[in-house]
Structures are given as C-alpha cells and as structure tokens.
Amino acid sequence: MNAYRAKPLSFPWPPLLYGAAVLLALVLSRLFPIPVSHGHSWMPWLTGGGLILLAVWLDLWAMKTLLDRHTAVLPNRCATCLVTCGPFRFTRNPIYLGYTLLMIGLGLMMLNPWFFIMAIAAVAVTTLFAIRNEERHLLSRFGFEFEIYCRHTTRWI
Template identity: 30%
Template sequence: MQELELKIPPVVLVMIFAFTMWLLAQLVPPLAWPVIWGWILAAAFTVAGIVIALSGVLAFRRANTTVDPRVPQQTSSLVIRGIYRYSRNPMYLGFLLLLTAWACYLMSLAAFALLPLFMLYMNRFQIASEERFLLQKFGEDYQAYAKQVRRWL
C-alpha cells in the first residue's frame, strides 16, 4: 500500500470525498432537521475550516518551507509556531472541517459517515509518511514536538 503514500494531492482527495458525499446524499433521505440549521452549521464549519487551513499555509510561507505535502524532502524547517502549537496538521484539519460543512449542507447521514474514512486515509497515506520523514530530518526536535501537540486537534 506504500504506492498510495503521498500520491494524491490532499486538495484533490477533498474533492473526491466531496463528490462521493454528494453522490451518497442523492441515494439516502436527508436528515430530519430544519434546512436553516444545515446552512448555519455549514457556514460555521466553512469559516472555521478556511481560517484553520489558511493559518497553516501562512505559517509555512512565513517559515519559507514547502506547502506541497507530496515532496517532504523540500521541507526546510520544522514549523511549530502559530496554529501549529495546537495541531500538527491544521491544513488537513481545515479540510476535514470543510467536508463537515459540506455534510451539514447536504444534510446527509451518509455524507457524515465518510468523514472518519477521510481521517483514516489521511492518517495512513499522508500523515504517517510525512511524520516518518520529519522524524528522520528533525529527529529529537520533531519527536518532542509530536509529544506536545496532537495530530489533528
């Protein structure tokens, strides 16, 4: 399964999951909550997701390191400031929140069911590989950071 590691750009993966969520929502009756609640929750999760993901991108830009997770060898520094004090993967957390917003908008229990699958995929095929590289490159500094800050939140 290593052939899947770092192959699909996370943004593309989010689009694949979003499309699949939409397809499932067409097959399953919507949740029985008022539409306005779906919209309100979707808006709140969207704002949170965008803010968190962009905070991660900006922290990487300030540190002059790559944002492209498919090429971890281009990493020039270990970013542990800003949003990275709370999450080791704020960009992925932001993507998860955006998918949560989409599930709220779709008002679909089937769409919500895909959220844990997104996390499992990211943990196995994206984050685990990145963490191996960071541990190899930054050693004890990364190990200490990983002990202090959770993977997602």
C-alpha cells in the same frame, strides 16, 4: 541518506483524497439517500457555514505560517524547517483538519449525512497513507526536535 529524507510523498494526495470524498458523498446521497428530519431549521445551515469559515481561515493561517517560515506547503515537497508556531501549536495537521471541518460544514449545510461518513473515511485514509509518511519524513529530517513536538502536539485535535 535516509529514504524518507528526500520527500514525504511522491504526489500531493490529501487534497485529492478529500476532493474524492466530497464527490463520493454527493454520489452516495443520490444513490442511497439517508433521510434527515430538519424541520426547516436554519441552525444546521448557520453551523455549517460557521464551520466552513473556520476551515478556510484555518487552512489560510496554516499556509501563511508555512510560507512565512520558507518551507513547503505542498505535502510532496521536502520540509526545510520544522514549523511549531501558528496553528501548528495546536495540531500537527491544521490543513487536513481544515479539509475535514469543511466537509462537516458542507454536510450540515446540505443536510447530507454522507459527508460525515466520508469525512471519517478521508481522515482514516489520509492518516494511513499521507500523514504517517509525512511524519517519517519529518522524523528523519528533524529527529529529536520532531519527537518533542509530537509529544506536546496532537495529530488532529
């Protein structure tokens, strides 16, 4: 049996990585504030709120799709089937994309550039340490079917 077949991750790291990125953005904004000229405009707040709503909707849609297909939602559980419908038609990682959009939305609403910087860092760390392991797991479980899916669907957007 392939070592990657049992579980993609030993612990559900991605939610914790994004949570740590949010906390780090808040701490860095206190320690090293980046001045932002906002002109008292409502546009960043409205755009940020829209991105947050989109992020929550995308995460809920992805989770519902996984639950409807009777497969794992948590990234440290074994996948029972390859889900290629719902938001997974457009991106292989809609939940992580939702987390990223949430961070960008918070950054816009709070006028805090550290959220954008930490969102990029969270994407990089999640890709290196979680997504690659998940993809190896899915490749070992579903083989050629997963390869075809990867050719037609991007990792992020």
